[in-house]
Structures are given as structure tokens and as C-alpha cells.
Amino acid sequence: MRSSEFDYPLPETAIAQTPIEPRDAARLLVVAGMQDHHFRDLPRLLDPGDLVVVNDTRVRAARLFGEKAETGARIEVLLLDRTADGRWEALVRPARRLRPGDVIRLGPITAEILTSPMEGRVHLALTAPGDVEDAIEAAGEAPLPPYITTTLADPDRYQTVYAARTGSAAAPTAGLHVTPRLLEELGHRSIEMARVELQVGLGTFRPITAELIRDHEMHPERISVPEATAVAIESARRRGGSVVAIGTTVVRTLESRALGPGVEPGEGETSLFITPGHRFSVVDRLITNFHLPRSSLVVMVAAFLGPEWRDVYTTALERGYRFLSFGDAMLADRFDRRSP
Numbered sequence: 001m002r003s004s005e006f007d008y009p010l011p012e013t014a015i016a017q018t019p020i021e022p023r024d025a026a027r028l029l030v031v032a033g034m035q036d037h038h039f040r041d042l043p044r045l046l047d048p049g050d051l052v053v054v055n056d057t058r059v060r061a062a063r064l065f066g067e068k069a070e071t072g073a074r075i076e077v078l079l080l081d082r083t084a085d086g087r088w089e090a091l092v093r094p095a096r097r098l099r100p101g102d103v104i105r106l107g108p109i110t111a112e113i114l115t116s117p118m119e120g121r122v123h124l125a126l127t128a129p130g131d132v133e134d135a136i137e138a139a140g141e142a143p144l145p146p147y148i149t150t151t152l153a154d155p156d157r158y159q160t161v162y163a164a165r166t167g168s169a170a171a172p173t174a175g176l177h178v179t180p181r182l183l184e185e186l187g188h189r190s191i192e193m194a195r196v197e198l199q200v201g202l203g204t205f206r207p208i209t210a211e212l213i214r215d216h217e218m219h220p221e222r223i224s225v226p227e228a229t230a231v232a233i234e235s236a237r238r239r240g241g242s243v244v245a246i247g248t249t250v251v252r253t254l255e256s257r258a259l260g261p262g263v264e265p266g267e268g269e270t271s272l273f274i275t276p277g278h279r280f281s282v283v284d285r286l287i288t289n290f291h292l293p294r295s296s297l298v299v300m301v302a303a304f305l306g307p308e309w310r311d312v313y314t315t316a317l318e319r320g321y322r323f324l325s326f327g328d329a330m331l332a333d334r335f336d337r338r339s340p
Contacts, residue, residue: 001213001276006302007293008313016322017150019157019176026177027321027328028287031305034315037331039177042287045331048190049241050285051232055172055249056195058163060133061140061155066106073097075104077111077124078143079136080169080201081222087114088124091202095120107139121202133166143169145205145325147292167199167222173325174247174288192236194229198222198249203271208294213275216296220269223253230265233282237261242284248297251304254282274300286332290316290323306335 020026024040037045046052062079075098078091088111092098095117104111109132114123128135142158152158160175162183183193198204202219210216233243233254245251256270257263258281273296286304290313291297302309312330321328 002211003208003213003216003294004211006208006213006295006298008298008310010293010323011317014317014321014323014327015147016324016326016328017148018152019326020322022179023161023177024179024182028177029312029316029319029321029328029330031308031312031330031332034312036319039329040179040182042182042331043185043189043191046186046189046191046244046285047241049236049239050191050244051236051241052186052191052193052244052246053229053233053250053254054160054162054175054178054193054195054246055198055200055253056160056162056164057168057172057197057199057249058166059142059159059168059171059200060166061137061142062169063141063143064106064109064136064139065141066104066109066111068097069103069105071097077104077106078169079140080121081167081199083123086125088126089201090122090124091120092117092122093120095122098122107135109135109139137166145170147324148326162195164195165197167197168201170200170205171325172198172200172247172249174329176326177329178246192232194232195226196229196250196253197224198253198270200249204249204297206296207292208296208299213299216273218271218273218296220271221252222267223256223270224267225253225257225263225265227265230263234262243282244285244287245283246287248286248288248291248300251280251283251286251300255280258282274303276303276306278303280304280334280336284334284337286334287329288332289325289327289329290321292324304334305332308335
């Protein structure tokens, strides 16, 4: 399959620049019947006994600005991941100015370049007075996507209300619509919630540049499935409930740890690239935002929805839905569950 098959016209006016308030006032397109709702309607759109699974990763203040110690040249750093040996993987810009051994001053943080840039990606050694993570939180900014050109007044608006462990370079955006009140209403409807973690990095937001989908390489991202989540999924199966993923990162996490219709608990990495033809084992229903053309996320949505994905996107654009990270969302059943 060619990447051009997952292209579609996205007007700039359809890209949401600011999050809507309150969070659950975002619109929600229910694919079955192409029904217009709002995210606050979700509890009544699901069934008692369903299980909602969220990605509770917390976004790091991963965008840092500084200067090259030797020349004073301005450098931008986007931290992607902290490796097991204490190094940091990052994207740097402009990469052409940097070589191993160069030092970048990022406010209170000193960054030494350890590897030659490859497609803008390097490994760094970071040092700071006190804890490095605390220094990053103090000096860094929320790593908003480049298509968002406005300033975020409240950085917490780029965190989910259930965010836990810091580790992501971008938010799991479908979860940004969830409010504490909505979670309470799900509980009142006997709809349970479980957690997984995927630390969002380059694998999620790296664009597809290959002509053929099969040639796109997914960068590894860390995932974790707690024992309690595996038990919750097994219980939902026994009672006939659906597993509802809030976001594509949840889908990748669960499908990466699939064990029949359930999941194997534990931690690890995933490079899973879900493309049309993938046989979904765990996730029955998906809640997700509307994604960039030719992105791995659109490819996954096409795998989940089947050929109908293009009609869904066309309908959303025609009806004025807001797209991308701060935009609206859809609720869809898995393609094979809707097929006769």
C-alpha cells in the first residue's frame, strides 16, 4: 500500500489551535449512523459492563531552548526519551551545527552531544544542579505540535486529568477530553476504567516519508500494562463487555501485549505499526481524534474502520469538526465487528 492512499485534504481552518472548554464539550462523531454528539455524552453511548482503557502517561516539559556554548548559536531541543543508561534521546534543531562533544546551555541544564545527528536525532548527557527531571520541568515548555501556532495559557491543559508518571514527549490527545465528572458518570453506569502506559515519542508522531507503507519504520516506545488491567480485561470479556480504547496509543499498547482476547501484563517496548489487514485481538471500540494526513495514526484508523475511514473524515470536515490534537473526536466500532 502507498502512503498516498492515506492522504486527504486538510484545510488550515480545520486545525484546532486551542482546546475547547470545558474539556468534555468537544464534539464526538459516532461512526455508527454518523451521529453528532458531544464527549460529555460518552457514558450513555457505552454499555454497562464495558471497560474504558486510558493511557495515563504524563507529558514532560520536553521542549528546551538554549545556545551552543562555543558560539552562542541558538539551539532547540526536544527530549524524546531517557534511556536505561541515563542518556537522553532528543531531536535538535538546527542539527547541522552540532557534533559529538558540543555543549549546549539550556538554562540551568548542561547538555553534551554524544552522537552525530541522524535525521535530527541525537543522544545527550544532561546535568543540572539537583534533579535533572526537576530542572527540565522548570526550564522546559509543553512540546506542542508544530501545527499549533498559539501559546497555551495553561500547561495543564496539555495533560490528561488522570496523568501519572512523567515520560511522554506528546499528549495522548483523545484523553484530553475526559473530565473527573465524566469518569464519575461512567462509574455510575457500571462502566469501569483501567490504565496502561505508552510513553509517547517519535514512534507516534514521526511522519511517514516512505512511498510504501511497509517501508515506514516505527521508533520503539515504552509501554506498561498493569496486572490489574489484564484482570479487568478478562473480567470484561466474561461479562460480555467491550474493551474501549481512549486513543491510538492505548490500541498499540493493548495489541502489542495481546494474549488471545486478553493481554499479558508487564513492561517493555513496542514498534508495532498497525496497518490495514491487522487482526485486532483486544480492542473492540476506539475513541480517537482526527489525525494528520499520511500519518501512522491515520493508517491505524483505516485499519480499525476499514474503507469507511475516508467517508468518516470527509463527513467530519463537512460538518465542521475540529481536527488534530486540540480537536474533536470520534467513537467507532472495530471494522470486523460491523461487517456482516
